[in-house]
Amino acid sequence: MEMAPEDEGHQQHQPNRLGEMAYRNMKERLIRGAFSPGDKLTIRALSEMLDVSTTPARDAINRLVIDGALIYSGPKTVIVPHLRLSDLEEITQMRLALEGLAAALSVKAAGEQTIEELELLQAKIDTALDEKRYFDALWHNKEFHFAIYRLSGMPYLLQVIETLWLRVGASFNGLYPEFSETRYGARNHRAAIEALVEKDAAAARAAIESDIRDGFRQMKKITADGDQRNLCRR
Amino acid sequence: MEMAPEDEGHQQHQPNRLGEMAYRNMKERLIRGAFSPGDKLTIRALSEMLDVSTTPARDAINRLVIDGALIYSGPKTVIVPHLRLSDLEEITQMRLALEGLAAALSVKAAGEQTIEELELLQAKIDTALDEKRYFDALWHNKEFHFAIYRLSGMPYLLQVIETLWLRVGASFNGLYPEFSETRYGARNHRAAIEALVEKDAAAARAAIESDIRDGFRQMKKITADGDQRNLCRR
DNA sequence: CATGTTTTTTTGTTGCAACAAAAATGTGAA
DNA sequence: TTCACATTTTTGTTGCAACAAAAAAACATG
Numbered sequence: 001m002e003m004a005p006e007d008e009g010h011q012q013h014q015p016n017r018l019g020e021m022a023y024r025n026m027k028e029r030l031i032r033g034a035f036s037p038g039d040k041l042t043i044r045a046l047s048e049m050l051d052v053s054t055t056p057a058r059d060a061i062n063r064l065v066i067d068g069a070l071i072y073s074g075p076k077t078v079i080v081p082h083l084r085l086s087d088l089e090e091i092t093q094m095r096l097a098l099e100g101l102a103a104a105l106s107v108k109a110a111g112e113q114t115i116e117e118l119e120l121l122q123a124k125i126d127t128a129l130d131e132k133r134y135f136d137a138l139w140h141n142k143e144f145h146f147a148i149y150r151l152s153g154m155p156y157l158l159q160v161i162e163t164l165w166l167r168v169g170a171s172f173n174g175l176y177p178e179f180s181e182t183r184y185g186a187r188n189h190r191a192a193i194e195a196l197v198e199k200d201a202a203a204a205r206a207a208i209e210s211d212i213r214d215g216f217r218q219m220k221k222i223t224a225d226g227d228q229r230n231l232c233r234r
Numbered sequence: 235m236e237m238a239p240e241d242e243g244h245q246q247h248q249p250n251r252l253g254e255m256a257y258r259n260m261k262e263r264l265i266r267g268a269f270s271p272g273d274k275l276t277i278r279a280l281s282e283m284l285d286v287s288t289t290p291a292r293d294a295i296n297r298l299v300i301d302g303a304l305i306y307s308g309p310k311t312v313i314v315p316h317l318r319l320s321d322l323e324e325i326t327q328m329r330l331a332l333e334g335l336a337a338a339l340s341v342k343a344a345g346e347q348t349i350e351e352l353e354l355l356q357a358k359i360d361t362a363l364d365e366k367r368y369f370d371a372l373w374h375n376k377e378f379h380f381a382i383y384r385l386s387g388m389p390y391l392l393q394v395i396e397t398l399w400l401r402v403g404a405s406f407n408g409l410y411p412e413f414s415e416t417r418y419g420a421r422n423h424r425a426a427i428e429a430l431v432e433k434d435a436a437a438a439r440a441a442i443e444s445d446i447r448d449g450f451r452q453m454k455k456i457t458a459d460g461d462q463r464n465l466c467r468r
Numbered sequence: 469c470a471t472g473t474t475t476t477t478t479t480g481t482t483g484c485a486a487c488a489a490a491a492a493t494g495t496g497a498a
Numbered sequence: 499t500t501c502a503c504a505t506t507t508t509t510g511t512t513g514c515a516a517c518a519a520a521a522a523a524a525c526a527t528g
Contacts, residue, residue: 013309053513075247076479090388097331154324287483310509
């Protein structure tokens with residue numbers, strides 16, 4: 001007996017469907033700033049919010065805690081963490097190492113199509129800033145970076161980098177519009193594109209590292225306190 | 235009125251006690267080579283093995299899958315993965331970036347006590363090799379590396395590095411005694427200790443990077459196949 | 469008002485069972 | 499044997515409830 005047309009694309013089986021969905025959903029919300037540092041999250045509240053049972057909600061929260069996107073403030077209390085300066089410094093160091101690596105590796109796979117995509121994304125960033133849509137600008141900025149990193153062909157590397165972005169992203173909002181307005185990244189992005197065109201690994205790494213460093217300085221300047229206080233308002 | 239600093243992240247409690255225990259237990263077993271690539275793991279089998287219910291067993295397996303220490307070979311089948319050359323290359327690149335960073339940062343905190351500890355660990359490695367206790371040698375080798383990395387004072391960095399070691403460690407055994415016998419690491423370890431004594435960050439990074447590269451070459455030579463085949467016997 | 473103390477409510481953990489889907493096994497024909 | 503098909507067993511997922519512990523609220527006391 002003939003089987004139904006099994007579309008050639010091999011189906012990606014999805015283990016832990018609801019839990020994975022809850023995790024991605026929460027990740028998105030955290031990056032988009034749906035929660036503020038200090039907000040308390042509970043399994044039952046999340047399960048109600050996403051209309052699933054407690055098991056997938058618990059899976060999502062546990063995983064976010066492992067990522068560092070949520071932390072325990074007590075034995076039975078998980079909250080959105082206040083990002084301390086020491087955290088930001090650690091994350092920045094790791095970003096420099098890993099995103100620098102990804103950028104250096106990306107030049108091998110960089111083609112014309114990629115360049116066009118990056119140019120387009122940079123244009124989107126610029127127009128978003130012109131129109132003061134700061135959130136969109138930051139979103140396209142992320143797309144720009146990961147469009148490059150994806151060229152490295154290293155999936156686990158990408159996963160770790162994304163987790164680092166998640167951790168800063170969660171405590172990122174509230175810094176508008178000061179943070180985005182400066183357009184600190186434009187020059188670095190241009191340099192990165194140029195490096196990809198010329199397939200210069202060292203230059204690509206330098207451009208990305210410079211972008212990360214500028215962003216770090218920018219965040220530090222805005223928050224304007226060098227001690228253990230958190231980096232977010234309220 | 236002034237409130238005391240809340241110090242939200244650094245409390246000591248154990249959320250998910252049984253699940254965490256199961257996770258650590260499995261991690262240990264994987265590194266020690268209790269399983270071979272291709273072995274199938276099931277929730278119920280693990281829950282019976284560790285004498286807990288299915289929930290903590292499921293938590294442990296899910297987390298190991300996230301780490302990459304286990305993978306799905308089918309919708310309902312998780313196995314110990316065969317480490318492919320491309321995986322080893324990705325892991326090695328990330329190790330160079332992150333362990334190089336940790337080593338460079340470690341020199342700031344390196345004191346006399348640390349040096350003595352490292353000398354002692356290196357002595358243990360040497361004697362273990364002399365007595366052909368290859369597993370002990372590899373264990374002390376790990377202790378040596380992490381004794382340095384711990385000086386960086388960056389907990390999340392350490393966590394990511396440890397996950398990378400877990401992934402190679404799981405497919406590592408079966409390479410005895412060829413791998414350990416060569417003592418490729420002794421020279422690099424000496425160089426690392428020397429760098430810490432002189433607080434030379436660049437030298438520390440170079441020594442660790444050299445160690446990682448030598449280990450990678452060693453593994454590649456032993457396995458002796460450059461294609462997609464796995465790196466483990468059987 | 470401030471501050472301990474008690475009571476009530478909430479919460480994470482853990483075990484477990486039902487269910488559908490997948491894997492393993494059995495069966496038979498060429 | 500080998501392959502295709504049918505049957506049985508196993509498995510992950512998901513929801514849920516009991517329990518102890520923790521958090522919140524209520525209360526009392528100075």
